[in-house]
Amino acid sequence: xxxxxxxxxxxxxxxxxxxxxxxxxxxxxxxxxxxxxxxxxxxxxxxxxxxxxxxxxxxxxxxxxxxxxxxxxxxxxxxxxxxxxxxxxxxxxxxxxxxxxxxxxxxxxxxxxxxxxxxxxxxxxxxxxxxxxxxxxxxxxxxxxxxxxxxxxxxxxxxxxxxxxxxxxxxxxxxxxxxxxxxxxxxxxxxxxxxxxxxxxxxxxxxxxxxxxxxxxxxxxxxxxxxxxxxxxxxxxxxxxxxxxxxxxxxxxxxxxxxxxxxxxxxxxxxxxxxxxxxxxxxxxxxxxxxxx
Amino acid sequence: xxxxxxxxxxxxxxxxxxxxxxxxxxxxxxxxxxxxxxxxxxxxxxxxxxxxxxxxxxxxxxxxxxxxxxxxxxxxxxxxxxxxxxxxxxxxxxxxxxxxxxxxxxxxxxxxxxxxxxxxxxxxxxxxxxxxxxxxxxxxxxxxxxxxxxxxxxxxxxxxxxxxxxxxxxxxxxxxxxxxxxxxxxxxxxxxxxxxxxxxxxxxxxxxxxxxxxxxxxxxxxxxxxxxxxxxxxxxxxxxxxxxxxxxxxxxxxxxxxxxxxxxxxxxxxxxxxxxxxxxxxxxxxxxxxxxxxxxxxxxxxxxxxxxxxxxxxxxxxxxxxxxxxxxxxxxxxxxxxxxxxxxxxxxxxxxxxxxxxxxxxxxxxxxxxxxxxxxxxxxxxxxxxxxxxxxxxxxxxxxxxxxxxxxxxxxxxxxxxxxxxxxxxxxxxxxxxxxxxxxxxxxxxxxxxxxxxxxxxxxxxxxxxxxxxxxxxxxxxxxxxxx
Numbered sequence: 001x002x003x004x005x006x007x008x009x010x011x012x013x014x015x016x017x018x019x020x021x022x023x024x025x026x027x028x029x030x031x032x033x034x035x036x037x038x039x040x041x042x043x044x045x046x047x048x049x050x051x052x053x054x055x056x057x058x059x060x061x062x063x064x065x066x067x068x069x070x071x072x073x074x075x076x077x078x079x080x081x082x083x084x085x086x087x088x089x090x091x092x093x094x095x096x097x098x099x100x101x102x103x104x105x106x107x108x109x110x111x112x113x114x115x116x117x118x119x120x121x122x123x124x125x126x127x128x129x130x131x132x133x134x135x136x137x138x139x140x141x142x143x144x145x146x147x148x149x150x151x152x153x154x155x156x157x158x159x160x161x162x163x164x165x166x167x168x169x170x171x172x173x174x175x176x177x178x179x180x181x182x183x184x185x186x187x188x189x190x191x192x193x194x195x196x197x198x199x200x201x202x203x204x205x206x207x208x209x210x211x212x213x214x215x216x217x218x219x220x221x222x223x224x225x226x227x228x229x230x231x232x233x234x235x236x237x238x239x240x241x242x243x244x245x246x247x248x249x250x251x252x253x254x255x256x257x258x259x260x261x262x263x264x265x266x267x268x269x270x271x272x273x274x275x276x277x278x279x280x281x282x283x284x285x286x287x288x289x290x291x292x293x
Numbered sequence: 294x295x296x297x298x299x300x301x302x303x304x305x306x307x308x309x310x311x312x313x314x315x316x317x318x319x320x321x322x323x324x325x326x327x328x329x330x331x332x333x334x335x336x337x338x339x340x341x342x343x344x345x346x347x348x349x350x351x352x353x354x355x356x357x358x359x360x361x362x363x364x365x366x367x368x369x370x371x372x373x374x375x376x377x378x379x380x381x382x383x384x385x386x387x388x389x390x391x392x393x394x395x396x397x398x399x400x401x402x403x404x405x406x407x408x409x410x411x412x413x414x415x416x417x418x419x420x421x422x423x424x425x426x427x428x429x430x431x432x433x434x435x436x437x438x439x440x441x442x443x444x445x446x447x448x449x450x451x452x453x454x455x456x457x458x459x460x461x462x463x464x465x466x467x468x469x470x471x472x473x474x475x476x477x478x479x480x481x482x483x484x485x486x487x488x489x490x491x492x493x494x495x496x497x498x499x500x501x502x503x504x505x506x507x508x509x510x511x512x513x514x515x516x517x518x519x520x521x522x523x524x525x526x527x528x529x530x531x532x533x534x535x536x537x538x539x540x541x542x543x544x545x546x547x548x549x550x551x552x553x554x555x556x557x558x559x560x561x562x563x564x565x566x567x568x569x570x571x572x573x574x575x576x577x578x579x580x581x582x583x584x585x586x587x588x589x590x591x592x593x594x595x596x597x598x599x600x601x602x603x604x605x606x607x608x609x610x611x612x613x614x615x616x617x618x619x620x621x622x623x624x625x626x627x628x629x630x631x632x633x634x635x636x637x638x639x640x641x642x643x644x645x646x647x648x649x650x651x652x653x654x655x656x657x658x659x660x661x662x663x664x665x666x667x668x669x670x671x672x673x674x675x676x677x678x679x680x681x682x683x684x685x686x687x688x689x690x691x692x693x694x695x696x697x698x699x700x701x702x703x704x705x706x707x708x709x710x711x712x713x714x715x716x717x718x719x720x721x722x723x724x725x726x727x728x729x730x731x732x733x734x735x736x737x738x739x740x741x742x743x744x745x746x747x748x749x750x751x752x753x754x755x756x757x758x759x760x761x762x763x764x765x766x767x768x769x770x771x772x773x774x775x776x777x
Contacts (some may be wrong), residue, residue: 056637
């Protein structure tokens with residue numbers, strides 16, 4: 001009898017998943033796990049080794065979204081090519097945009113490059129602003145706070161736990177920021193393939209000297225790279241670093257290296273799938289180390 | 294800093310001027326004046342430059358000031374409908390002096406004589422052609438409904454409402470209702486618009502068995518996504534009007550005259566029933582997809598469509614005065630199987646990705662002669678059966694470059710008409726090989742070169758038909774996401 005009671009007690013005390021969360025990228029998955037803790041079960045849709053902007057909807061995404069209680073998306077049109085179709089096909093009214101079950105990270109923080117002319121002559125522009133907020137730890141801390149509030153709204157029983165974890169994440173970011181800023185202080189700046197790292201550069205005060213793409217979404221051209229190289233040399237400043245992600249082709253960066261002698265760093269913009277906060281901080285460490293050389 | 298240095302030097306120069314020194318020689322005075330004039334000019338230029346910089350700084354806010362207000366969900370629909378426009382044009386040549394277009398429209402088969410109304414996507418001329426421009430609007434109507442309307446405008450300016458439907462948003466249990474005029478959920482390719490095709494033109498089985506658009510009709514759909522573990526499952530049921538479909542047409546009039554102008558034979562007898570009330574066409578479709586991770590996506594489907602009334606009138610007396618006018622009615626049914634596999638290599642610009650699509654369709658019309666100039670034949674059974682297949686694959690061999698190959702056939706294993714005493718007619722199998730090279734110029738534009746070689750049975754003759762297309766496509770406006 002006593003054993004049975006103990007067993008029952010253990011069963012009741014076991015953490016029960018309260019919420020089925022679908023995150024679009026591994027950064028959002030990290031945030032959902034960090035804030036949601038054992039009260040959430042997280043599925044990630046976009047693998048970190050490819051461009052979340054170019055993904056296509058898959059039946060398995062619809063399957064995951066069908067039962068989700070909360071979708072954690074980056075937003076600002078990053079997932080425009082597939083998430084709206086996947087959500088529509090999932091026939092789940094709880095996660096439609098505008099409902100509490102739909103959360104966008106980019107909607108919680110001020111965005112860089114917002115309010116640009118909505119002119120596609122300027123490439124694949126998104127007037128809402130640059131969506132790649134995940135590389136700014138301070139913005140991620142703000143987003144964690146907003147996510148905790150959203151989780152609290154959906155699962156009020158664990159509200160305090162969500163808020164507590166978000167606070168802990170924000171505190172960890174705050175503790176790490178000064179060291180990152182110190183390390184980055186002497187940086188010669190960076191050239192990015194696409195403006196996907198600008199939030200981190202901005203947060204650490206690292207100058208962005210240009211992008212390998214002439215306009216967003218267009219592959220680097222020889223003429224553009226030569227102009228860019230000319231500008232970098234003209235400045236006659238300390239050498240910076242050329243950064244591209246593993247899924248962006250290396251040719252443009254290699255060409256610019258040959259013209260300027262700037263080193264190349266290949267860095268992912270999202271942590272590995274299933275990442276926790278430490279994996280995310282490790283990713284920021286990698287970026288800061290590469291940018292500070 | 295230089296401007297400030299100038300400013301600090303200016304009073305000194307002014308003081309020198311005020312004090313005046315008669316001892317100073319005229320030449321020196323002149324030189325001094327020239328220098329002052331120079332300095333003044335430089336000073337004014339710098340002030341102007343500073344003012345300009347100030348203005349520029351005011352008009353371009355600092356990055357932090359440019360930040361968007363927090364809280365606006367970008368995926369939310371603004372009140373204005375999302376509008377998108379697809380421009381599509383082709384350069385076209387063939388080996389039949391332009392006659393191949395006509396041949397494709399008259400491929401031998403059980404639907405051959407069935408002249409159904411409506412426009413065709415053909416009408417191509419050798420040389421430059423502007424194909425139909427697609428214009429789509431979509432928006433959220435209310436918390437309960439989304440709505441979409443899509444129209445096409447031909448190069449002559451003819452507008453056709455292709456699709457106009459609502460979708461429910463708030464039904465529970467994975468249920469969804471669509472109502473209006475829409476492309477049926479049968480098959481994989483049926484619901485795709487021409488701008489989603491991997492090839493310039495419609496495949497043979499769809500074209501000959503369902504029509505240029507595929508199955509497009511007015512009615513209601515109920516679809517359901519049951520909870521099936523890791524498997525994606527969709528089950529759909531449609532009630533459609535059954536209007537002007539190859540196997541669902543009602544309201545045809547009993548012939549009262551011949552196309553060649555002669556009166557009907559005295560032996561004519563029988564009549565077509567009046568149109569049954571709709572919906573006369575029902576479809577049932579199922580799709581299954583296992584979860585194969587991030588690189589692979591697979592989906593199988595099966596479907597069945599059935600009409601409870603189908604009527605067709607055959608009058609070939611225009612071409613052949615010996616032919617007898619007759620009309621048939623009965624039921625039509627089509628079933629199909631489809632499979633799609635997509636591989637996402639994760640490379641840049643779709644490099645290494647490939648996609649394979651296969652569909653099989655089989656159409657059967659189970660009809661009876663309802664009217665015939667030879668009245669003795671009225672009541673006789675006529676059983677029409679035709680099947681077709683399309684197999685196609687695309688491969689991203691370079692970033693933003695895609696190669697595609699397609700084999701399609703109609704009348705693959707069956708293309709015949711049976712009467713009570715056995716086979717009356719047997720049409721041949723028409724098939725085609727198509728090769729396409731697609732260059733995605735940017736996110737919104739593409740160029741495609743396509744060549745096809747077909748063996749078509751037309752009027753009992755086998756024709757070797759080659760076609761070449763060079764196509765461009767541009768997508769303007771808020772181009773929405775595509776489903777799988």
